[in-house]
Each structure stands twice: as structure tokens, then as C-alpha cells.
Amino acid sequence: MNSNANRNAKIKLFISRFVVYAILIFLAFLCLFFFWLMFVNSTRSNAQLQSGFALFPKENFLKNFYNAWHDGTIDIPTGMKNSFIVAICSALLTTYFSALTAYGTYVYNFRFKKAVHLFILAIMMIPSQVSAVGFIQLAFKFHLTNKLWLLIVPSIAAPAVYFYMRQYLQATLPLEMVEAARIDGSNEFRIFNQIVLPIMKPAMAVQMIFSFVGSWNNYFMPSLLLNDAKKKTVPVMIGTLRSADFTKFDMGKVYMLMLMAILPVMVIYIILSKSIIKGVTSGSVKG
Amino acid sequence: MEKMKKLSKTKSISYAKWGYIFIIPFFVVYLIFTLYPQLLTIYNSFFEYYRDGLNVIGPNFVGLRNYKELFTINNAGYVPIVKYSLNTLILWIIGAVPQFLIAMLLALFFTSTRLNIKGQQFFKTVIYMPNLIMASAFSMLFFALFSQVGPINQLLQSWGAVNEPINFLGMTISVRGLIGLMNFLMWFGNTTILLMAGIQGIDESMFESARLDGSNSTQVFFNITMPLLMPIFIYVFITSMIGGIQMFDVPQVLTNGKGTPNLTSTTLIMYLNNFLGVSKNFGMAGAVSVLLFIITAVLSAFVFKTITRK
Structure with a gap:
């Protein structure tokens, strides 16, 4: 039984x-x-x-690789170069300045500390498309279309990355450590750059990856700002490829171009998948 | 004690200026590249301001006329903002329903001690992968694969399943289905991982005591897992909705920006994007943006509540 x-x-x-x-x-x-x-x-x-x-x-x-690399209409080497410039610079700026801002509202006591923190959380979910109209208007007014730095600099103010860094600091940085460094006579910038940043390395790495992937894949803003073939990023070129007369294309080359577009992110993912998947959860809410 | 408190207070005051210095870059960039453009967007929405060939019309103040136009039946016989909002909602639902069902199921599988699934790292790595793929390239891939001369039609024909190639990109149901499928593939892995973390965060003793009480797995799910997972579930759900409102790359590239057939796959952001193209209709685009802002602000309020909850 x-x-x-x-x-x-x-x-x-x-x-x-x-x-x-x-x-x-x-x-x-x-x-x-x-x-x-x-x-x-x-x-x-x-x-x-x-x-x-x-x-x-x-x-x-x-x-196919040779043909795609030397294609006359879709200049993929230039596209990849532009994408790398934008993605790498954005990743560096966004992680450094988000960490700096998070450190600022975590370690120092100033009058609007709490208000600043809540403000950044409140604007976190506003989609970037909402400011697109004004952004495009200004870009045209000041003749800044086709300038790659215009896609890079805004990444200094990234509320979501700030939130992640702030959570990380709260969990890992004892304030006594900052006090001790002050007693040793270090100035505030040196404390941040030489003591705090090394502690934040894991968080910086995760956010650098996500930021790199985000800018590498970004399509909306670049497609509105970049129309010069020499300045286009990879996603914009994919859009151009879609709007081209398809029947005339060597399809082997078309598939190769798509493969090239996703390859850098694929390689990063294959190497770092473990820490990327860990990073997915650590940035969100704790139940 | 009293003295110590005083001491630390004076100390923190002397360092306060560094707090401001460290947050300056963030706020300067935010003001110039986000806040000012946002205010300009709202300002534009009250003006007639567009390009007609080589001429620039406006800016002329027109009050709420742009908003009225969004909510009025146009020559083609539909209310623009209603049609595109519904499109966006339908496209989001087609992807999100299977996304949440499957993700919930997988999260339960992966966390079940009874099933004790092997190779979790492999499965997680594979199902999360589409999330990092360039959406525009993914969409371009689907366009090539599902075109009338593409491999999917070749496969169906070689099997004898169809005689004529199926025009996947010419029918509302298949275009919407493909967009839903892509969104599902891109997001269910991400949702699985988040829900899994949520389930793992639940105190193990809750499950233990339920099992000792003789509850079966269905009862455990509805009485313990789901209620305790609710805050995280709602957070994931609302962020998915906010993402859905921003849907652009996939339908834009798949339909070459045309929302074919008959604008049935034109999303709100594609509609906005059309105003920012050649016509540079900053007035109408501004009005669409303000509506987008209001919708996301309402949804964000929930997220804000979740993340600031103690």
C-alpha cells in the first residue's frame, strides 16, 4: 500500500x-x-x-562577409565605428557620473538631499521620447544634427543608473570608511576616485554592460538626428537597409549585415552572461 | 552623547557643499538635455508649427487646437489618438499575455525544490538572450525570414503546407502576431528572472508550514506565493506596460514605418516619429508627447510608490 x-x-x-x-x-x-x-x-x-x-x-x-564589409550603400565599418564611439563613451560617462551623483546624495548631508533623491526617482520612468520634440527642435536650431556627442552627453544624467548605484552604495559602503579617509587627510574627490570607485567596480561593470548594449541598440533618437551616411550608427543603417529596394539585394549580404549588427553584443553576452543575468535582478525592487 | 551629536552635525555641515558639487553635473545635463527640451515640447503643443516643403509655417499660437485635432475624427474616418493607442495596447497585450503566463510558469519550475530542474543557468542564459539583441535588427530579421520569398515560406511550401506563399506582412493578424511574437521572445526571459528573484525572496518557512498543513501545490501558489509576490509582480507588470507604450523599433522596422496594413500596426511612438520626420510638425508632435507623458506619469506613480516603500 x-x-x-x-x-x-x-x-x-x-x-x-x-x-x-x-x-x-x-x-x-x-x-x-x-x-x-x-x-x-x-x-x-x-x-x-x-x-x-x-x-x-x-x-x-x-x-558574404567581404561583400557586406565593402558594400557601397550600407557602410557597415563606419556604422560600427560610430556605434562603438557612442556606446563606449556613453557607458563610461553614465557609470562615472551616476556613481558620483549617488555618492553625493548618500554620503553628504545637505538641505535638499532627500528632495534630490526623490526627484531623481520620480523622473526615472519618464520615457526619453517625451523630450524628443524639443530635443530635435534644438538640435536643428543649433545645427547639431549628425554630431555624435549629442547622443553621448545626455547619458551623464541617467536616473535608473543612479538608482542602481545608490542601492549598491547603501549595501556596500560603510560611512566610517569615508570618515577614516578624511582623517587621513584625503580630499573629497580623491576619496571618491581612489577609495569609493574601486569598491563600486562590480556595480560599474554591470551598468557599463547594460549601458553599452542600450546605446548600441538605440534606434529612435539616432534615426532622427543622423542622416549623414558617415555619421550613421548601426541601427540607423539597419533601418536604411529595410527601406531600400529589397529585391535588388544580395540576400546573403543582407543576413550578414544583420549578423554584424548583433555580433558585438552577442560576444559580450557569451563571455559575461552570468554576471549580466545577476545584474538583471539586482537593479530592481527588493520585495 | 549630546556633545557627539552636535559634533557630527557641525562636521556634516562643513561637507555639505561637496554634496552639491557632486550632483551638479547630473543636474546641469538634466536641465539642458532633458528638462528644457521637455518644457519646449509642452510649449510647442500649443502652437501651429510645421514645415510645408521649404516653408516653415508658424509658430502661431493656437491654444488647444492640436489636442482637439488628435481627438477629432479625421478625413480617413478615425480618431487618430484613439486608433494608435488601441494599436499600441493590442500589440502590447499580444506579447504580454504569453510573456507573463510563461514567465510565471518558468519561475515556478525553476524555484520548485520538488522538480529540482537541472541546467537552469543554461536555460536562463538562452531565454534572456533575445532581450539584448538589437530590436531593429531582430525585426529586420523577421521581415527577411517571413517575406514571401523568405525561408519560412520556403519551408511551408517544401512541406506542402501551403501552395502559394503566405503574405505574412500584408495581413493585420499576421503582422500583429509577428510583432507580439518578437516582443514575447524579447521579454519573457527578463520577466522570468525578475519573478524568480521575487519567489526566492519569499521566506522559505512560509512554504514549509503550508506544506505541513497539507496544502497542495495549487493552494500554496494561490494562498502563499501569489499574495507575497504581488508587489514585485505589479512592479514588473507596470514597467512592462510603460515599455509597451514606448514600442517603436520592432513595428517601425518590420513595416518600414508605414504601420501596414492600413495603419493597423502604427504605434503611438511611430505616430510621433512621423511628425518629427520631413514635416517637422513640432506642434502636433508636442501634443502627442504631452499625452504620452500623462499616461506614463500615472503609471510611474505606481512604480514610484513601490520603490520608495520601506
Whole structure:
């Protein structure tokens, strides 16, 4: 009787495990399938692509890579260079200044400390598109379209990154440490740069990655501000590719361009997936 | 004790100026690049101000006329802001319903000690991956894969499932479905990870005592997991809604900015984007932005309450 019930429970567990793994494998397949097709198609010639469906790579990878890299209409090397400039500079500025601001409202007591903190939290969720109209108007007025720095500098004021840094400081930085450094005679900037920043390294790294990915993928603002082919970033070029006459394209090259567009982020993800996934939860609310 | 307090107070006053110095860069940049453009946006919404060919019309003060235009039936027979809001809502729902159902399910699977799922790190890594992919490139990929000569149609034809290629990008249902599918793929991994962290944050003894009371897993879910997870669930849900309102890259690239067919996949931000293109209609664009701001502000109030809760 007892062993029978035990066996039933075991069978039930086996079946539920089987179903759960089947669901997980299906979802994992769904996440990878489209990217696999993109990769496979980036290794096929235009003729092979017209002739039918394929599930495995062919031999034209390098040829497509060469063609895409030297394409006359979509200048992907320039696009990637511009994207790297914007993404790296934004990542550095946003993490440094967010940490600085968070440190400012955490360590020092000043009259509007609480108000400043709450204000930044309150503006955190306002979408950037809401200021787009005025931003574009000013950019045209002062002839600042096609200037990459205009996409970089605003990242100094990033409320969400500030919030993350502030949470991190609260959890890791003992105020006694700052006091001790003051007694040693360090000035405030040196304390921040040489004592606090090293402590914040893990938080800085996570936010640098997310910020890099965010700017690398950013499409809305750059598509409105960049129309000079020499200044376009990768997403803007993808948009241009979409609006071009598709039928005339070598499709192998088109798939290769898409692969190039997502490759840097893919590489970062493959190397750092563990800390990225950890970073997803640490920035949000604590229950 | 009293003396110490006084001492530390005078000390903090002497350092107060550093607090201001450290937050100056943030606020200077915020004022110039965000707040001033925002105020200018609101200001614009009360003006007739656009480009017609080479001529710039305005700015002429027109009061609430831009807003009135948004809420009035146009020549094509619909109320613009209503149509595009509904489009955005529908597109968000198509992606968000499976996103939250599946994410909830996966979060329960991953945290179940009974199931004891192996390879969690692998599954999490794979399902989170689409979230980091450039949305415009992802959308471009779907356009290429689902076009009439694309691999999906080739596959369906080689199976004999269809005789003629399906025009996925010409039908409302399939365009909306594809946008929903992309949003689902991009976001369910992220939601899973957040809900999982929420479940793991619940005190283990709550589950223990429920099990000792003889509750089955359904009862545990509805009586313990769900109520205790609620604050996090609401936070994730509302941030997803705010993200939904900003939906742009995916439908923009998939339909080449046209919201085909018949503007049924034009979202609010695509509508805004159209005003900022050639016509530079800052007046109308301003009015759309103000409405967007109001909607997100209401939703943000909930998020604000969650994160400032002690």
C-alpha cells in the first residue's frame, strides 16, 4: 500500500519533470531558431538562398562577409565605428557620473538631499521620447544634427543608473570608511576616485554592460538626428537597409549585415552572461 | 552623547557643499538635455508649427487646437489618438499575455525544490538572450525570414503546407502576431528572472508550514506565493506596460514605418516619429508627447510608490 503510493508519486514526478523539460527545451529552441536561421543564411550565396530552405551552414560565409564589409550603400565599418564611439563613451560617462551623483546624495548631508533623491526617482520612468520634440527642435536650431556627442552627453544624467548605484552604495559602503579617509587627510574627490570607485567596480561593470548594449541598440533618437551616411550608427543603417529596394539585394549580404549588427553584443553576452543575468535582478525592487 | 551629536552635525555641515558639487553635473545635463527640451515640447503643443516643403509655417499660437485635432475624427474616418493607442495596447497585450503566463510558469519550475530542474543557468542564459539583441535588427530579421520569398515560406511550401506563399506582412493578424511574437521572445526571459528573484525572496518557512498543513501545490501558489509576490509582480507588470507604450523599433522596422496594413500596426511612438520626420510638425508632435507623458506619469506613480516603500 505504502510502496504503491510511493511509486505513484515517483511516476507523477517523472511525468511532470518530463513535461517541464519539454517546455523548457521548446522555449530555448524558439529563442535560438531565428538566430540560427540568420547565421545559416549568412553563409549561403544569393542563388542558394533563392533555391530553398536550409538548416545547416554553407561555404559562403567569408564571401558574404567581404561583400557586406565593402558594400557601397550600407557602410557597415563606419556604422560600427560610430556605434562603438557612442556606446563606449556613453557607458563610461553614465557609470562615472551616476556613481558620483549617488555618492553625493548618500554620503553628504545637505538641505535638499532627500528632495534630490526623490526627484531623481520620480523622473526615472519618464520615457526619453517625451523630450524628443524639443530635443530635435534644438538640435536643428543649433545645427547639431549628425554630431555624435549629442547622443553621448545626455547619458551623464541617467536616473535608473543612479538608482542602481545608490542601492549598491547603501549595501556596500560603510560611512566610517569615508570618515577614516578624511582623517587621513584625503580630499573629497580623491576619496571618491581612489577609495569609493574601486569598491563600486562590480556595480560599474554591470551598468557599463547594460549601458553599452542600450546605446548600441538605440534606434529612435539616432534615426532622427543622423542622416549623414558617415555619421550613421548601426541601427540607423539597419533601418536604411529595410527601406531600400529589397529585391535588388544580395540576400546573403543582407543576413550578414544583420549578423554584424548583433555580433558585438552577442560576444559580450557569451563571455559575461552570468554576471549580466545577476545584474538583471539586482537593479530592481527588493520585495 | 549630546556633545557627539552636535559634533557630527557641525562636521556634516562643513561637507555639505561637496554634496552639491557632486550632483551638479547630473543636474546641469538634466536641465539642458532633458528638462528644457521637455518644457519646449509642452510649449510647442500649443502652437501651429510645421514645415510645408521649404516653408516653415508658424509658430502661431493656437491654444488647444492640436489636442482637439488628435481627438477629432479625421478625413480617413478615425480618431487618430484613439486608433494608435488601441494599436499600441493590442500589440502590447499580444506579447504580454504569453510573456507573463510563461514567465510565471518558468519561475515556478525553476524555484520548485520538488522538480529540482537541472541546467537552469543554461536555460536562463538562452531565454534572456533575445532581450539584448538589437530590436531593429531582430525585426529586420523577421521581415527577411517571413517575406514571401523568405525561408519560412520556403519551408511551408517544401512541406506542402501551403501552395502559394503566405503574405505574412500584408495581413493585420499576421503582422500583429509577428510583432507580439518578437516582443514575447524579447521579454519573457527578463520577466522570468525578475519573478524568480521575487519567489526566492519569499521566506522559505512560509512554504514549509503550508506544506505541513497539507496544502497542495495549487493552494500554496494561490494562498502563499501569489499574495507575497504581488508587489514585485505589479512592479514588473507596470514597467512592462510603460515599455509597451514606448514600442517603436520592432513595428517601425518590420513595416518600414508605414504601420501596414492600413495603419493597423502604427504605434503611438511611430505616430510621433512621423511628425518629427520631413514635416517637422513640432506642434502636433508636442501634443502627442504631452499625452504620452500623462499616461506614463500615472503609471510611474505606481512604480514610484513601490520603490520608495520601506
